[in-house]
Amino acid sequence: MNILITAGGTSEKIDNVRSITNHSTGRLGKIIAETFLAQGHHVTYVTTAQAVRPAEQEKLTIVPIETTKDLQEALLEQFDQTAFDSVIHSMAVSDFTTETTLSEEEFIEQLSAKLVELEQPTKQQLKEFLHQGLAEIGETVQDQKKIPSKTDRLLLFLKKNPKIIAMLREKQPQAIVVGFKLLVGVSEEELIQVGQTILEKNHCDFILANDLETIQGDQHKGILIDATGQTQTAQTKAEIARLIVENVENKWRNKK
Template sequence: MNILITAGGTSEKIDNVRSITNHSTGRLGKEIGDTFLAQGHHVTYVTTPQAVRPTSESNLTLIEIETTKDLESALLEQFGHQTFDGIIHSMAVSDFTTETTLSEDLFIEKLAAKLTKDGDLSDLANLTEELYHSLDEIGKTIQQEKKIPSGTDRLLLFLKKNPKIIAMLREQQPQAVLVGFKLLVGVSTEELVRVGQSILAKNRCDFVLANDLEEIHGDQHIGILIDKQGHTETAQTKNEIAKLIVKKVEEKWRNQ
């Protein structure tokens, strides 16, 4: 099988020396990659600089990215010249990316200038509309500094929503066995399964691995694999999760 795996966590730049990221280590993705490789499959592994990655082998192709935009471009480039039998989208993708950054003084100056040049703002509806319009314009301010000065008491960071990478995977690779992932924190098993099922249906996945951060400690990593029929199987460690995913993807691919 020709397998694509995304793993690790994307990072969104604030300036040339600072970024926003998450705590993903890529350890689960590495385990899944190693398990597919051990079964003789070819793996294209898309990951981030700080994440761990599978042991190098002749049938492993590594692609390194940083931002969500990088990820989108890398995937579209791969989809343009090869077809995948399975896609394991385990990467922790940033929901937001930086739009611009302003000091407190500059933000207040820009907002005041925009509001005072407009019409009557004594009406709450008009004021609300102008605030939304002003924030939209201020958010488009070009970030000039390569390194934002640290002299301001407050730094205002504007974030805009990233595209959902998982949403394009089925459209781009309709034949692939698609495995999505959902991480929640401190929820019941019932809620974890419910949310996992909604992600599966919304993104037309074949499977979703739902897990709770509070159930990940050392070697323990409890994950619930959900299929389109609503069946669930639970694994207790990263190794068990990897073996379960590889087994289910192989079975699904053979039976298509």
């Protein structure tokens, strides 16, 4: 099989020396990739510089990315070149990316300049005006290579990133798609319910639902949910990897 795996966590630049990221190490993605490789499959591995990765080998192709935009562009390029048998989307993708950054003084100056245009506005008019003003301020071009640290407060504008999982089925209709959902401190019932919702919404074949509070070192409880609502549970990263590989292989054989 030809497998594409995303792993690690994206970063979003604030300036040339600072960024926002998450704590994903890519360890689970690495083990999944290694398990597929051990079965003789070809793996295209999309990952970040900070994440761990499998050792270089003949059937492994590494595609490095940094931001969510990089990820989107890299996937579109790969999808244009290859019809993958399966896409395993384990990467922790940033929900938001940086739009612009302003010092407290710059923000107050820009917002004040807009507010003086109003004369005795109603509450609704003021809300609409503020929404418009913040949207315009958010479009301020951030061209400093390193933002000065002299201000007491730094205001960071963030805008929503596209949902990468939402495009997988459209771009790879033939692929067996495995998505991942991480929650924190929820019941198993809620974890499964949310996982099923994500699966149905994004037309995945499987979702691996897990809770951050159950992840400690190699201990990693994961619940694999299929399109019929059936679940299988694993207790370690290695077990999760075997569960995913076995289910993808079985579904692939049944499709032939």
